[in-house]
Amino acid sequence: xxxxxxxxxxxxxxxxxxxxxxxxxxxxxxxxxxxxxQYPGEGLQLLLKATKADDKGSNKGFxxxxxKETTSFHLxxxxxxxxxxxxxxxxxxxxxxxxxxxxxxxxxxxNP
Amino acid sequence: xxxxxxxxxxxxxxxxxxxxxxxxxxxxxEYMSWxxxxxxxxxxxxxxxxxxxxTDQGEVPNGYNVSRSxxxxxxxxxxxxxxxxxxxxxxxxxxxxxxxxxxxxxxxxRLTVV
Numbered sequence: 065x066x067x068x069x070x071x072x073x074x075x076x077x078x079x080x081x082x083x084x085x086x087x088x089x090x091x092x093x094x095x096x097x098x099x100x101x102q103y104p105g106e107g108l109q110l111l112l113k114a115t116k117a118d119d120k121g122s123n124k125g126f127x128x129x130x131x132k133e134t135t136s137f138h139l140x141x142x143x144x145x146x147x148x149x150x151x152x153x154x155x156x157x158x159x160x161x162x163x164x165x166x167x168x169x170x171x172x173x174x175n176p
Numbered sequence: 177x178x179x180x181x182x183x184x185x186x187x188x189x190x191x192x193x194x195x196x197x198x199x200x201x202x203x204x205x206e207y208m209s210w211x212x213x214x215x216x217x218x219x220x221x222x223x224x225x226x227x228x229x230x231t232d233q234g235e236v237p238n239g240y241n242v243s244r245s246x247x248x249x250x251x252x253x254x255x256x257x258x259x260x261x262x263x264x265x266x267x268x269x270x271x272x273x274x275x276x277x278x279x280x281x282x283x284x285x286r287l288t289v290v
Binding site for chain 1: 180207209211216217218219221224226234266268270272277278279280281282283284
Protein backbone atom coordinates (compact mmCIF):
# COMPACT_ATOMS: atom_id res chain seq x y z
CA UNK A 65 0.00 0.00 0.00
CA UNK A 66 0.87 3.66 -0.18
CA UNK A 67 3.33 4.93 2.41
CA UNK A 68 5.65 7.84 3.18
CA UNK A 69 9.05 8.01 4.82
CA UNK A 70 9.91 11.35 6.27
CA UNK A 71 13.07 12.75 7.78
CA UNK A 72 12.30 12.82 11.49
CA UNK A 73 14.51 15.48 13.01
CA UNK A 74 14.16 17.48 15.15
CA UNK A 75 15.65 20.22 13.03
CA UNK A 76 17.02 23.41 14.58
CA UNK A 77 17.99 26.32 12.36
CA UNK A 78 18.87 29.96 12.71
CA UNK A 79 16.65 32.58 11.16
CA UNK A 80 17.25 33.06 7.41
CA UNK A 81 18.81 29.59 7.02
CA UNK A 82 17.84 27.25 4.18
CA UNK A 83 15.45 24.43 5.03
CA UNK A 84 15.04 20.99 3.47
CA UNK A 85 12.84 18.28 4.93
CA UNK A 86 13.03 15.03 3.00
CA UNK A 87 10.01 12.94 2.10
CA UNK A 88 9.95 9.84 -0.08
CA UNK A 89 6.88 7.84 -0.95
CA UNK A 90 5.74 4.45 -2.15
CA UNK A 91 2.55 4.48 -4.13
CA UNK A 92 0.47 2.74 -6.73
CA UNK A 93 -0.04 5.19 -9.54
CA UNK A 94 0.47 8.89 -9.03
CA UNK A 95 -1.58 10.11 -6.10
CA UNK A 96 -1.69 13.69 -4.88
CA UNK A 97 1.04 14.56 -2.37
CA UNK A 98 0.66 16.92 0.56
CA UNK A 99 2.62 18.79 3.18
CA UNK A 100 0.71 19.69 6.34
CA UNK A 101 1.95 21.96 9.12
CA GLN A 102 1.04 21.90 12.80
CA TYR A 103 1.79 25.04 14.79
CA PRO A 104 2.10 24.67 18.58
CA GLY A 105 -1.22 23.87 20.23
CA GLU A 106 -3.12 23.69 16.95
CA GLY A 107 -4.47 21.15 14.52
CA LEU A 108 -2.88 20.36 11.18
CA GLN A 109 -3.43 22.61 8.21
CA LEU A 110 -2.55 22.15 4.59
CA LEU A 111 0.68 23.90 3.64
CA LEU A 112 0.92 22.87 0.00
CA LYS A 113 0.08 20.09 -2.39
CA ALA A 114 0.91 18.70 -5.82
CA THR A 115 -1.55 16.67 -7.83
CA LYS A 116 0.64 15.15 -10.56
CA ALA A 117 4.22 14.35 -11.43
CA ASP A 118 6.52 17.37 -11.95
CA ASP A 119 4.01 19.70 -10.28
CA LYS A 120 5.46 22.18 -7.82
CA GLY A 121 3.35 23.14 -4.83
CA SER A 122 4.13 26.41 -3.09
CA ASN A 123 2.81 28.50 -0.22
CA LYS A 124 4.25 30.97 2.33
CA GLY A 125 7.71 30.68 0.73
CA PHE A 126 7.73 26.89 0.98
CA UNK A 127 8.04 24.73 -2.12
CA UNK A 128 7.95 21.02 -2.94
CA UNK A 129 8.22 19.30 -6.32
CA UNK A 130 6.52 16.00 -7.12
CA UNK A 131 9.36 13.88 -8.53
CA LYS A 132 8.30 10.47 -9.80
CA GLU A 133 11.83 9.46 -10.85
CA THR A 134 13.06 9.63 -7.27
CA THR A 135 9.62 9.14 -5.63
CA SER A 136 10.26 12.23 -3.55
CA PHE A 137 8.43 15.34 -2.40
CA HIS A 138 11.01 17.27 -0.40
CA LEU A 139 9.95 20.46 1.36
CA UNK A 140 12.21 23.51 0.95
CA UNK A 141 12.32 27.11 2.03
CA UNK A 142 15.08 29.52 1.18
CA UNK A 143 14.99 31.64 4.33
CA UNK A 144 13.17 30.42 7.43
CA UNK A 145 11.64 32.67 10.07
CA UNK A 146 10.98 32.13 13.77
CA UNK A 147 7.29 31.92 12.90
CA UNK A 148 7.98 28.79 10.81
CA UNK A 149 8.68 26.81 13.98
CA UNK A 150 6.20 23.94 13.79
CA UNK A 151 5.86 20.25 13.01
CA UNK A 152 5.70 19.35 9.31
CA UNK A 153 4.00 16.23 7.95
CA UNK A 154 4.27 14.69 4.52
CA UNK A 155 1.13 12.80 3.46
CA UNK A 156 -0.56 10.99 0.61
CA UNK A 157 -3.91 9.24 0.19
CA UNK A 158 -4.35 5.50 0.14
CA UNK A 159 -5.21 4.42 -3.37
CA UNK A 160 -8.66 5.48 -4.51
CA UNK A 161 -9.70 6.88 -1.16
CA UNK A 162 -9.65 9.96 1.03
CA UNK A 163 -7.74 8.16 3.78
CA UNK A 164 -4.45 9.95 4.37
CA UNK A 165 -1.21 8.26 5.33
CA UNK A 166 1.14 10.56 7.23
CA UNK A 167 4.84 10.57 7.84
CA UNK A 168 5.94 10.70 11.47
CA UNK A 169 6.47 14.45 11.37
CA UNK A 170 9.52 16.69 11.54
CA UNK A 171 9.74 19.27 14.29
CA UNK A 172 11.39 22.48 13.14
CA UNK A 173 12.68 25.07 15.58
CA UNK A 174 13.96 28.36 14.21
CA ASN A 175 16.03 30.49 16.56
CA PRO A 176 16.39 34.26 16.18
CA UNK B 177 -17.13 29.84 9.06
CA UNK B 178 -16.26 27.52 11.96
CA UNK B 179 -14.71 24.66 9.95
CA UNK B 180 -14.13 21.60 12.15
CA UNK B 181 -14.97 21.98 15.83
CA UNK B 182 -13.85 19.52 18.46
CA UNK B 183 -14.91 19.40 22.09
CA UNK B 184 -13.59 19.18 24.71
CA UNK B 185 -10.06 20.54 24.25
CA UNK B 186 -8.73 18.78 27.34
CA UNK B 187 -10.00 15.80 29.31
CA UNK B 188 -8.73 13.63 32.14
CA UNK B 189 -10.35 10.24 32.60
CA UNK B 190 -9.91 7.45 35.07
CA UNK B 191 -9.19 3.97 33.77
CA UNK B 192 -12.43 2.24 32.88
CA UNK B 193 -14.49 5.39 32.36
CA UNK B 194 -16.22 6.04 29.08
CA UNK B 195 -16.62 9.29 27.20
CA UNK B 196 -17.46 10.78 23.84
CA UNK B 197 -15.28 13.18 21.90
CA UNK B 198 -17.41 15.45 19.78
CA UNK B 199 -16.63 16.57 16.23
CA UNK B 200 -18.74 18.79 14.01
CA UNK B 201 -18.08 20.36 10.62
CA UNK B 202 -20.06 22.98 8.75
CA UNK B 203 -18.55 22.56 5.28
CA UNK B 204 -20.94 19.82 4.08
CA UNK B 205 -18.02 17.42 3.70
CA GLU B 206 -18.82 13.79 3.07
CA TYR B 207 -15.59 12.34 4.41
CA MET B 208 -14.72 12.53 8.12
CA SER B 209 -12.07 10.79 10.13
CA TRP B 210 -10.48 10.47 13.55
CA UNK B 211 -6.74 10.30 14.15
CA UNK B 212 -4.64 9.95 17.23
CA UNK B 213 -1.26 11.61 17.50
CA UNK B 214 1.45 10.10 19.67
CA UNK B 215 5.09 11.14 20.00
CA UNK B 216 7.24 9.56 17.29
CA UNK B 217 4.23 7.89 15.68
CA UNK B 218 2.80 10.61 13.51
CA UNK B 219 -0.96 10.45 12.99
CA UNK B 220 -2.75 7.12 12.92
CA UNK B 221 -6.25 6.65 11.57
CA UNK B 222 -8.77 5.30 14.10
CA UNK B 223 -12.10 5.33 12.21
CA UNK B 224 -13.49 7.09 9.20
CA UNK B 225 -16.77 7.74 7.44
CA UNK B 226 -17.52 8.35 3.77
CA UNK B 227 -21.00 9.69 4.45
CA UNK B 228 -23.94 9.63 6.83
CA UNK B 229 -24.67 6.10 7.99
CA UNK B 230 -21.35 4.67 6.72
CA THR B 231 -18.33 4.10 8.93
CA ASP B 232 -15.29 1.87 8.77
CA GLN B 233 -12.20 1.02 10.75
CA GLY B 234 -8.81 2.55 10.28
CA GLU B 235 -5.42 1.45 11.46
CA VAL B 236 -6.00 1.49 15.24
CA PRO B 237 -9.76 1.01 15.93
CA ASN B 238 -9.67 -1.15 19.07
CA GLY B 239 -11.31 0.48 22.07
CA TYR B 240 -13.16 3.10 20.02
CA ASN B 241 -16.60 3.32 18.45
CA VAL B 242 -18.03 5.82 16.00
CA SER B 243 -21.35 6.61 14.37
CA ARG B 244 -22.41 9.06 11.67
CA SER B 245 -26.07 9.91 11.88
CA UNK B 246 -25.72 13.27 10.14
CA UNK B 247 -23.30 14.77 7.62
CA UNK B 248 -22.16 17.31 10.21
CA UNK B 249 -21.33 15.19 13.25
CA UNK B 250 -18.89 12.35 13.82
CA UNK B 251 -18.46 11.53 17.53
CA UNK B 252 -15.78 9.18 18.81
CA UNK B 253 -16.62 7.04 21.81
CA UNK B 254 -14.12 5.51 24.18
CA UNK B 255 -15.81 2.48 25.64
CA UNK B 256 -13.57 1.78 28.66
CA UNK B 257 -10.61 4.14 28.84
CA UNK B 258 -7.11 2.72 29.25
CA UNK B 259 -3.81 4.52 29.87
CA UNK B 260 -2.71 3.46 26.35
CA UNK B 261 -5.41 5.79 25.01
CA UNK B 262 -3.64 8.83 26.41
CA UNK B 263 -3.07 10.84 23.27
CA UNK B 264 -4.07 13.87 21.27
CA UNK B 265 -7.11 13.20 19.09
CA UNK B 266 -7.85 15.01 15.86
CA UNK B 267 -10.99 15.01 13.80
CA UNK B 268 -10.72 15.88 10.11
CA UNK B 269 -13.07 16.32 7.20
CA UNK B 270 -12.69 16.61 3.45
CA UNK B 271 -14.90 16.99 0.42
CA UNK B 272 -14.23 13.41 -0.56
CA UNK B 273 -13.67 12.77 -4.24
CA UNK B 274 -11.80 9.51 -3.78
CA UNK B 275 -8.34 10.67 -4.80
CA UNK B 276 -7.22 12.86 -1.94
CA UNK B 277 -8.51 16.36 -1.34
CA UNK B 278 -7.53 18.89 1.31
CA UNK B 279 -8.34 17.71 4.81
CA UNK B 280 -9.46 20.24 7.41
CA UNK B 281 -8.54 19.46 10.99
CA UNK B 282 -10.01 20.43 14.32
CA UNK B 283 -7.88 21.88 17.10
CA UNK B 284 -7.56 18.55 18.84
CA UNK B 285 -8.55 16.98 22.14
CA ARG B 286 -5.77 16.21 24.58
CA LEU B 287 -6.86 13.16 26.58
CA THR B 288 -5.10 11.81 29.63
CA VAL B 289 -6.16 8.49 31.14
CA VAL B 290 -4.95 7.90 34.68
